Amino acid sequence: MTLKAYTLAFVLASGLLGLGFLPNLALVAAQAQTAKEPEAEAERLVELGNQQFEKSQYREALQSFQSALGTYRSLNNRSGEGDALIGLGEAHSGLGQYQKAQDFYQQALAIRKQLGDRAGEANALHKLGDIYDSLGQYQKSIDFHESALAIFKQLGDRDGEGNALNGLGDVYESLGQYQKAIAYYQESLKLRKQTADRIGEVYVLNGLGDIYDTLGQYQKAIEFHESALAISKEIGDRKGEANSLFGLGIAHSSLGNHQKANDFHQQALSIYRQIGDRNGEAYALNGLGDAYSSLEDYQKAIESFQQAFSASKQVGDPYNEGLSLERLGTAFTDLKQTELAILFYKQSVNVRESIRKDIRKLPKELQKSYLATIEESYRHLIDLLLKQGRVTEAVQVLDLLKIQELEGYLKNVRGNDRTAQGIGLLAPEQAFSGQLTVDSFKQPTELNRQLASQIQQLPKSEINKVPEYLQKLPQGAVLIYPLILSDRLELIIFSANTFPINRTVPIKKADLEKLVTDFRSDLQDFSSIDVKDSSKKLYDVLIEPIEADLKQANATTILYAPDRQLRYIPLAALYDGNQWLVERYRVNNLIAYSLFDPNSKPQANLRIFAGAFGGKSGETRFGLGGLPSTIPEVENIAATLSNTTKLIERDFTASATKAKVAGQTIVHFATHAEFKSGSPNNSYVLFGDGSKVTLAEINEWQLKDADLVVLSACQTGIGSLGNGAEILGFGYQVQRAGAKASIASLWTVSDGGTQVLMEAFYGNLKKGNISMSTALREAQLSMIRKPIKQGEVNFNHPYYWSAFVLIGNGL
Numbered sequence: 001m002t003l004k005a006y007t008l009a010f011v012l013a014s015g016l017l018g019l020g021f022l023p024n025l026a027l028v029a030a031q032a033q034t035a036k037e038p039e040a041e042a043e044r045l046v047e048l049g050n051q052q053f054e055k056s057q058y059r060e061a062l063q064s065f066q067s068a069l070g071t072y073r074s075l076n077n078r079s080g081e082g083d084a085l086i087g088l089g090e091a092h093s094g095l096g097q098y099q100k101a102q103d104f105y106q107q108a109l110a111i112r113k114q115l116g117d118r119a120g121e122a123n124a125l126h127k128l129g130d131i132y133d134s135l136g137q138y139q140k141s142i143d144f145h146e147s148a149l150a151i152f153k154q155l156g157d158r159d160g161e162g163n164a165l166n167g168l169g170d171v172y173e174s175l176g177q178y179q180k181a182i183a184y185y186q187e188s189l190k191l192r193k194q195t196a197d198r199i200g201e202v203y204v205l206n207g208l209g210d211i212y213d214t215l216g217q218y219q220k221a222i223e224f225h226e227s228a229l230a231i232s233k234e235i236g237d238r239k240g241e242a243n244s245l246f247g248l249g250i251a252h253s254s255l256g257n258h259q260k261a262n263d264f265h266q267q268a269l270s271i272y273r274q275i276g277d278r279n280g281e282a283y284a285l286n287g288l289g290d291a292y293s294s295l296e297d298y299q300k301a302i303e304s305f306q307q308a309f310s311a312s313k314q315v316g317d318p319y320n321e322g323l324s325l326e327r328l329g330t331a332f333t334d335l336k337q338t339e340l341a342i343l344f345y346k347q348s349v350n351v352r353e354s355i356r357k358d359i360r361k362l363p364k365e366l367q368k369s370y371l372a373t374i375e376e377s378y379r380h381l382i383d384l385l386l387k388q389g390r391v392t393e394a395v396q397v398l399d400l401l402k403i404q405e406l407e408g409y410l411k412n413v414r415g416n417d418r419t420a421q422g423i424g425l426l427a428p429e430q431a432f433s434g435q436l437t438v439d440s441f442k443q444p445t446e447l448n449r450q451l452a453s454q455i456q457q458l459p460k461s462e463i464n465k466v467p468e469y470l471q472k473l474p475q476g477a478v479l480i481y482p483l484i485l486s487d488r489l490e491l492i493i494f495s496a497n498t499f500p501i502n503r504t505v506p507i508k509k510a511d512l513e514k515l516v517t518d519f520r521s522d523l524q525d526f527s528s529i530d531v532k533d534s535s536k537k538l539y540d541v542l543i544e545p546i547e548a549d550l551k552q553a554n555a556t557t558i559l560y561a562p563d564r565q566l567r568y569i570p571l572a573a574l575y576d577g578n579q580w581l582v583e584r585y586r587v588n589n590l591i592a593y594s595l596f597d598p599n600s601k602p603q604a605n606l607r608i609f610a611g612a613f614g615g616k617s618g619e620t621r622f623g624l625g626g627l628p629s630t631i632p633e634v635e636n637i638a639a640t641l642s643n644t645t646k647l648i649e650r651d652f653t654a655s656a657t658k659a660k661v662a663g664q665t666i667v668h669f670a671t672h673a674e675f676k677s678g679s680p681n682n683s684y685v686l687f688g689d690g691s692k693v694t695l696a697e698i699n700e701w702q703l704k705d706a707d708l709v710v711l712s713a714c715q716t717g718i719g720s721l722g723n724g725a726e727i728l729g730f731g732y733q734v735q736r737a738g739a740k741a742s743i744a745s746l747w748t749v750s751d752g753g754t755q756v757l758m759e760a761f762y763g764n765l766k767k768g769n770i771s772m773s774t775a776l777r778e779a780q781l782s783m784i785r786k787p788i789k790q791g792e793v794n795f796n797h798p799y800y801w802s803a804f805v806l807i808g809n810g811l
Helices: 003-018 025-054 058-074 078-094 098-115 118-134 138-155 158-174 178-194 198-214 218-235 238-254 258-275 278-294 298-315 318-334 338-354 364-387 391-410 427-435 444-456 468-472 509-523 531-542 544-552 564-568 630-640 654-660 725-736 751-766 772-784
Strands: 477-484 489-495 501-505 557-560 586-589 608-612 644-648 666-670 684-686 692-694 708-711 741-745 804-808
Touching: 025 058, 025 078, 058 078, 078 098, 078 118, 098 118, 118 138, 118 158, 138 158, 158 178, 158 198, 178 198, 198 218, 198 238, 218 238, 238 258, 238 278, 258 278, 278 298, 278 318, 298 318, 318 338, 318 364, 338 364, 338 391, 338 427, 338 444, 364 391, 391 468, 391 477, 391 489, 391 501, 391 725, 427 444, 477 544, 477 564, 489 531, 489 544, 501 544, 509 531, 509 564, 531 544, 564 725, 586 772, 586 804, 608 630, 608 654, 630 644, 630 666, 630 751, 644 654, 654 692, 666 751, 725 741, 725 804, 741 772, 751 772, 772 804
Parallel strands: 477 557, 557 586, 608 644, 608 666, 666 708, 708 741
Antiparallel strands: 477 489, 489 501, 684 692, 741 804
16 A cells, blocks of 8 residues: 555545544554555565675576566556566566666666656766676667766665676776776775775775786786685675685686695585576586686586586576586596587587577676687697588588687677578487486596497488588588688588588698788788789688689689688689689688678669868878878779769768668668777777777767678788777678678778779779679779879789678678
8 A cells, every 4th residue: 555545545434433433453554564565575575686696696586576566567566667677677687688687777767867866877877887788789778887886876875886887897898998998897886985885895906916817917816806706705795705715716727736726616615506606506507617628527527517517507697507518528528528528519519509699798707717718728629520520510610710709809699590590400419418417427537428320320312411501502602611720721622512620731821820920921012023922822711622622612702711810811812823813702701601692783773972181191080190092092983873872071061971871772882990809899980070980989880781891991900910800890790780791901092093093993892783793803803903104103913903802601
């Protein structure tokens, strides 16, 4: 019963007494008490939900908060309703259901505002900031946390202020801006000490320890975790104590102190079990398994990983579940039980792929161990499959690896129906998976022998069964997947109506990287006469071993998904001693074949947006040089293709461009851009007024009608060579925004040379009935074959024509 209802009951009773009626006062009191009981029960349910949330019992917490919400709504108790909504948001967030969490937090925020509850409003804003951080919408996260911080400061709420500062520290940590994150954590720590909030102090100290561990400053990480441990022991904060012990285990493991790591994880595990925190238990068990593996006690490692898998399954934590399965794969690899290793690696891949469609932010406890190993675990699985002659399965995992590498860079890569299927288990693997028990792992050699025997009995057609999406390769197209391993290069080649095959090239990773570096250096020097020599050396490694296979397939088009450093060089510029590869084949770069749509066809009626940075030669604008040739480049596009919208120099702004690209079939940016390894927030496209759009923001653009996005960016500068994810990242973000394909350059390109190439490219498109990749190839051929006159620029050097690569559906 609400306060209003109680008042009405009191007035009625008083009126009846005044009229001489004598109601049963005991009955009135009993009714009032009965009315209070639902509210008390709702309060109890909210408290229970909070306790369940603390123990990572998210599903149970959902039920408690949902029941409380229903009661509060029936009583029209708006304040209680807001409490239950916040609880539901937290429980859904714990389950990684961020959109649902966001909805509940928004409802709670609206209620807090209606009630004029400023503290509650600030708390809801803070929670929304956390959610936007988890969704990868970092600027929104910062905005919400800053709004919360301002209100907390106005109210003099020091605890809330510390929470908002923690939130800002978390989001800057997500952005990889660790010094900013440290500054916010330190500010929060100062507040916690002033208010004697010891539990909050423990949280911040552990957070700082995590950051310094990520930065590789392990001794500093240990100092922070030890400080947190001392406080948590002093105040009896058992969860904080366990978290500190876990952090110490991770830091000592990084330092190679595996026995110490083992001891810390054992202590953390004991506390997590005592307080009933199953999620923490799973973290500690995986850490313990890692320590045992490093100590070469594989039997105990397997037991730990198996227990971690069970705990993760129980609490619904697929990230930890996938990690446990991967670690089991690694343990069985170390024991040389290959078939069992493949089984567990495959299961880990399938768990990870199944959750990609529902993007979740990694728990802080998992970020380092998960991201540091996931890509390597895919490579280990591919390596094992190739050694077993299981090439078709290797192709599927390799395709998934390409997307995983993007996920490690962009943190927002979604899967699709193909990737969600993962990789199929063979019939014996499925049977074994359902029969495994704790006791069966005590004889791994015999267990592996049985599984291997059953797999060997399968017909080769079943082991090498090509999945449906790979059966749709266009005629004349050959898919080439190079894979760089430490001791060799694997070239996997696949064409229509065949089984995939692999060719092994015995070259060490370091030697291959030197060939790439030398070739890239020669490509960027337009005066270099050695470019054909360095190009031929790479040709002999990448193409010569599969030359006969390409001829047998009658290949006219190469669908190429480069690996690691190979992403920094154009396949089209490889030289066979007589001609460039582009003179023999059309080359279409892919992110991954599972993201390729072979049925996609370019639209006949071209609608073009073209923007030019402009400026004068030799002048500096926004820290970069002017690009005078971009204006005639765009003017030429408009003259060649009439249905062109153009923006020049200061009219070419990020906001105007975002509005005008919607509905266009081709979007052309003649401007500076910079792609950097590390964080997508450090890579950007620069506009004529100095505004920027980061690589992380491009996917928010409306490009669903675009066949192509062209970045003829003179300063597409790539600094130190990473794994090339920043190059694929642009292509992926463009595709995610709806475009079918993109063209971008691999190095700083000649302003004049770009103008010549683009004039030829758009001239080819004007002819009609031509694919994007063909139009680009013919433009490149025209530059290669252009006669050189006295005093003219030698545009047939690959520096001028080969920098631009097409990524995506360009056929």
